[in-house]
Amino acid sequence: MRLMLIGQKWLGVETLKLCLARGHTVKAVCTPSSDDRLARLACEHGITQVTATRVQAEHVPDGVDLLLCAHAHAFVTSEARAKARLGALGYHPSLLPRHRGRDAVRWAIHMREAITGGTVYWLDDGADTGPIAAQHWCWIAPDDTAQTLWQRELAPLGLRLIGQTLDALQSGHIPAVAQDPKLATWEPSFHSVPLSTHR
Numbered sequence: 304m305r306l307m308l309i310g311q312k313w314l315g316v317e318t319l320k321l322c323l324a325r326g327h328t329v330k331a332v333c334t335p336s337s338d339d340r341l342a343r344l345a346c347e348h349g350i351t352q353v354t355a356t357r358v359q360a361e362h363v364p365d366g367v368d369l370l371l372c373a374h375a376h377a378f379v380t381s382e383a384r385a386k387a388r389l390g391a392l393g394y395h396p397s398l399l400p401r402h403r404g405r406d407a408v409r410w411a412i413h414m415r416e417a418i419t420g421g422t423v424y425w426l427d428d429g430a431d432t433g434p435i436a437a438q439h440w441c442w443i444a445p446d447d448t449a450q451t452l453w454q455r456e457l458a459p460l461g462l463r464l465i466g467q468t469l470d471a472l473q474s475g476h477i478p479a480v481a482q483d484p485k486l487a488t489w490e491p492s493f494h495s496v497p498l499s500t501h502r
Contacts, residue, residue: 307363309333310373314458315341318373321466330364358383379426391426394461400487403431408449409493419443421460423468434479437464
């Protein structure tokens with residue numbers, strides 16, 4: 304498949320390596336800064352590199368099958384998604400529809416949950432609301448921090464789920480299960496000030 308990868312850091316780098324190892328064509332990579340390790344790896348492979356925090360249609364090369372978000376905090380516009388034949392997939396470090404929002408890992412630990420997980424899902428106009436393509440769970444250790452849980456469980460899980468989903472798409476299957484709105488939770492940025500204190 305012909306892909307555009309949107310992401311950063313370890314998961315972005317490992318996803319690019321996975322895509323290339325499996326024979327996919329990565330036509331462009333988008334990172335939040337030009338000195339991110341994913342941007343550097345893309346340059347080493349001669350892949351077009353875009354720096355943006357809002358992915359517009361003009362950033363997406365012609366003929367792309369899929370936009371793939373791996374540790375991406377960029378907003379992908381509907382016009383950009385529409386330019387890819389299959390749309391856009393993202394990885395969220397929670398068992399969607401639980402813990403929608405930017406700080407899912409911190410909130411799961413803060414709420415003293417024993418289990419969390421990761422979800423590959425189809426991006427839509429909502430915040431982490433699109434259909435689920437792949438999902439799996441993991442334990443939260445009593446002494447976990449957001450960093451240890453991400454590094455030990457959630458980042459590697461994300462890579463496996465991305466690979467699983469790419470394999471399904473390559474075989475002609477498009478996995479998509481709607482999220483149950485009755486189970487949905489959304490948390491704000493972990494360090495945001497509650498609205499009730501703004502006076």
